[in-house]
Amino acid sequence: MAAVYKALSKPTTRESDAKNKDEVRNRQRVLILSSRGVTYRHRHLLNDLYSLLPHSRKEAKLDTKTKLYQLNELAELYNCNNVFFFEARKGKDLYVWMSKPPNGPTVKMHLQNLHTMDELHFTGNCLKGSRPILSFDSTFDSEPHLRVIKELFLHVFGVPKSSKKLKPFIDHVMGFTVANGKIWIRCYQINETEPGKGKENEDTSAGANGVEPGAKKGKHGETNVSLIEIGPRFVLTPIVIQESSFGGPIIYENKEFVSPNQVRSDLRRAKAGRFNKRSEAAQEGKIRRGDLGLTSEGGRRNPKDPLDSQVLFA
Amino acid sequence: MAKSGKLRPALDRLQGRNFKLEKQRKLEKAAGKRKKGKAQEVTEDDEAEGALETEMLENVEDEEQVEVEDGEDDNEDADEEEDIPLSDLSSVASEEKGDLIPHQRLTINNTTALLSALKRIALPTSSLPFSEHQSITTTEPVSIPDIEDDLNRELAFYQQSLNAVKDARTLLKKEGVPFSRPTDYFAEMVKSDEHMGRVKKKLVDAAASKKAAAEARKQRDLKKFGKAVQVEKQRERDRAKRETMEKISSLKRSTCIWNLWLCWIYANDYSAERSGADLTNTNEEDIFDVALEDAATAEKADKAARRQKRDAGGKPNPKRQKRDEKYGFGGKKRHKKSGDAISSADMRDFSTKKMKAPFGGGAKAGAKRPGKSKRAKMR
Numbered sequence: 001m002a003a004v005y006k007a008l009s010k011p012t013t014r015e016s017d018a019k020n021k022d023e024v025r026n027r028q029r030v031l032i033l034s035s036r037g038v039t040y041r042h043r044h045l046l047n048d049l050y051s052l053l054p055h056s057r058k059e060a061k062l063d064t065k066t067k068l069y070q071l072n073e074l075a076e077l078y079n080c081n082n083v084f085f086f087e088a089r090k091g092k093d094l095y096v097w098m099s100k101p102p103n104g105p106t107v108k109m110h111l112q113n114l115h116t117m118d119e120l121h122f123t124g125n126c127l128k129g130s131r132p133i134l135s136f137d138s139t140f141d142s143e144p145h146l147r148v149i150k151e152l153f154l155h156v157f158g159v160p161k162s163s164k165k166l167k168p169f170i171d172h173v174m175g176f177t178v179a180n181g182k183i184w185i186r187c188y189q190i191n192e193t194e195p196g197k198g199k200e201n202e203d204t205s206a207g208a209n210g211v212e213p214g215a216k217k218g219k220h221g222e223t224n225v226s227l228i229e230i231g232p233r234f235v236l237t238p239i240v241i242q243e244s245s246f247g248g249p250i251i252y253e254n255k256e257f258v259s260p261n262q263v264r265s266d267l268r269r270a271k272a273g274r275f276n277k278r279s280e281a282a283q284e285g286k287i288r289r290g291d292l293g294l295t296s297e298g299g300r301r302n303p304k305d306p307l308d309s310q311v312l313f314a
Numbered sequence: 315m316a317k318s319g320k321l322r323p324a325l326d327r328l329q330g331r332n333f334k335l336e337k338q339r340k341l342e343k344a345a346g347k348r349k350k351g352k353a354q355e356v357t358e359d360d361e362a363e364g365a366l367e368t369e370m371l372e373n374v375e376d377e378e379q380v381e382v383e384d385g386e387d388d389n390e391d392a393d394e395e396e397d398i399p400l401s402d403l404s405s406v407a408s409e410e411k412g413d414l415i416p417h418q419r420l421t422i423n424n425t426t427a428l429l430s431a432l433k434r435i436a437l438p439t440s441s442l443p444f445s446e447h448q449s450i451t452t453t454e455p456v457s458i459p460d461i462e463d464d465l466n467r468e469l470a471f472y473q474q475s476l477n478a479v480k481d482a483r484t485l486l487k488k489e490g491v492p493f494s495r496p497t498d499y500f501a502e503m504v505k506s507d508e509h510m511g512r513v514k515k516k517l518v519d520a521a522a523s524k525k526a527a528a529e530a531r532k533q534r535d536l537k538k539f540g541k542a543v544q545v546e547k548q549r550e551r552d553r554a555k556r557e558t559m560e561k562i563s564s565l566k567r568s569t570c571i572w573n574l575w576l577c578w579i580y581a582n583d584y585s586a587e588r589s590g591a592d593l594t595n596t597n598e599e600d601i602f603d604v605a606l607e608d609a610a611t612a613e614k615a616d617k618a619a620r621r622q623k624r625d626a627g628g629k630p631n632p633k634r635q636k637r638d639e640k641y642g643f644g645g646k647k648r649h650k651k652s653g654d655a656i657s658s659a660d661m662r663d664f665s666t667k668k669m670k671a672p673f674g675g676g677a678k679a680g681a682k683r684p685g686k687s688k689r690a691k692m693r
Contacts, residue, residue, distance in 0.1 A: 026437055026446045051504050105431040117505060121513050127495065128502045134449040135478030137456045144428035151436055154449050161446060169495040170448070170486065175475040180461040186471045190479050192494050225483065227476055230504065243427055249350060251427035 034086035055163035124189035124228035188227035
């Protein structure tokens with residue numbers, strides 16, 4: 001059914017158009033895989049993203065965490081020009097690598113605030129294999145490293161027309177926003193409601209957009225567009241950008257990034273610090289008491305008085 | 315750097331500078347830079363000037379670094395030992411904190427390399443038709459004043475996406491790309507029916523629980539109101555009961571006073587016929603009314619009767635007498651309890667028998683009083 005619709009709906013003029021500029025066509029294929037040691041939530045996130053990206057290919061878990069350059073070969077093997085790699089550490093921290101093999105840049109990011117589709121209970125839903133609209137915050141254009149990251153997002157999350165498992169309609173949007181030095185990612189379903197009128201009105205009213213979701217109903221059957229969140233939700237903190245794919249010199253490093261290990265150890269150390277302070281205070285108190293001559297042993301002795309009777313009549 | 319005379323070598327000797335190591339280090343750095351430069355040259359042409367500048371800058375920095383760090387065999391290790399990360403400071407308890415210098419991580423932000431990398435992979439989004447990439451960037455950056463404020467943050471994200479959708483919709487319509495899904499088009503969805511069922515169930519459950527809570531609250535309010543009514547009724551009943559009881563008790567008291575009155579009359583030898591006439595003449599209810607309304611006068615009468623009785627020469631009751639004797643009523647109280655010749659010579663109470671009696675005798679006598687519960691039962 002879908003295939004038939006696709007075949008029928010494909011405009012013929014576009015075919016030749018695409019052939020003309022074949023070299024500039026957006027061809028992307030993404031290899032999605034994780035390292036060993038992912039938790040179930042990480043795995044669910046991976047599955048969610050896989051279902052949202054019809055141009056992706058899922059691979060078995062990668063055995064190694066050090067020899068990541070193997071991913072380049074793997075990507076070549078599967079004809080992929082993007083790698084989306086989830087690296088789990090300590091069974092709790094998730095790092096995301098986005099790379100453009102064979103010689104594109106690599107971005108390593110830390111993934112936080114992860115909520116998978118399964119646990120979010122959002123009512124939004126979309127076709128499996130429909131192409132998303134990517135919405136970027138213009139902060140992405142402000143700095144070169146963010147521009148690189150944006151480009152990578154565009155390649156990984158933007159579904160090209162060439163992918164095979166495609167559905168012809170557009171019913172969801174992915175939002176990428178930079179806030180607080182982090183990248184927040186959301187996925188919404190596009191919900192169109194036509195107040196009363198038929199479908200043919202939609203095309204005529206398409207030019208007059210800017211209708212608020214809760215605004216007054218359009219006079220001539222204007223379509224109200226509203227969004228319903230689908231999930232998943234997560235936040236990425238860029239850490240490092242490498243010049244080549246899983247290797248090469250580091251061309252960007254985030255100063256503000258604090259590794260979760262550091263955070264945990266700080267917490268632990270703060271606790272230990274409290275103990276240190278307490279024990280030091282106790283020690284000081286003991287010494288002070290000794291100095292005052294309040295303890296039976298230790299502490300400072302009073303200097304011998306030369307006029308003491310014991311000295312005088314020794 | 316030209317060395318001037320003997321001063322420089324002397325200074326170096328004094329500082330214990332390791333020339334060999336420095337030279338090696340410099341060579342290493344130069345090699346690294348050459349490699350980097352080559353990589354950049356391959357990718358970029360027009361930005362060579364900028365790279366050159368940055369390189370020069372870096373060179374200057376390197377020299378400075380070398381000069382600063384002279385005299386140390388193992389620079390990096392020493393660095394690590396010297397600097398203490400900011401986060402470690404909290405664990406240092408005493409005032410030594412002031413002397414420590416926290417180090418910050420070095421930031422790498424090689425703009426030229428980043429731009430060249432971007433150029434290598436960038437899609438020509440401006441020349442491609444919109445339907446190829448479907449990406450929309452907001453005209454102005456999304457500002458979120460407080461990142462912790464969940465509602466406003468999500469609203470900002472929502473607005474951003476919504477605006478993008480509206481723009482994209484017009485663009486796609488212009489290009490003739492099918493946008494909205496017809497209602498009769500069914501295909502596999504991202505979330506399975508089972509998943510959506512779960513979501514729906516959750517929603518239904520939430521709604522049901524909300525409804526149940528509202529219902530429960532209503533019931534509670536009703537109950538509370540019902541209770542108030544009941545309490546009011548009970549109070550009303552109590553009041554009525556109290557009133558009747560009061561009436562009865564006042565009645566009782568009035569009859570008592572009446573009896574006392576009679577006694578007094580007889581005791582003072584009033585003419586029998588007059589009192590009898592009084593008794594017969596007065597209406598019973600009238601007397602009650604007087605007693606009810608004026609308890610003070612009744613008490614006054616009572617007191618007067620007692621005084622009369624005492625004046626007549628009658629002794630007060632034996633209990634009062636005893637107490638007067640014990641605690642004193644009139645007369646000097648001082649030295650009354652002290653012994654004198656007579657009392658000490660008085661041997662009436664002396665008995666050898668009593669002296670030999672066991673100590674607990676008194677206690678035994680006291681034990682004759684039953685326990686509290688028994689007493690309570692007896693009452």
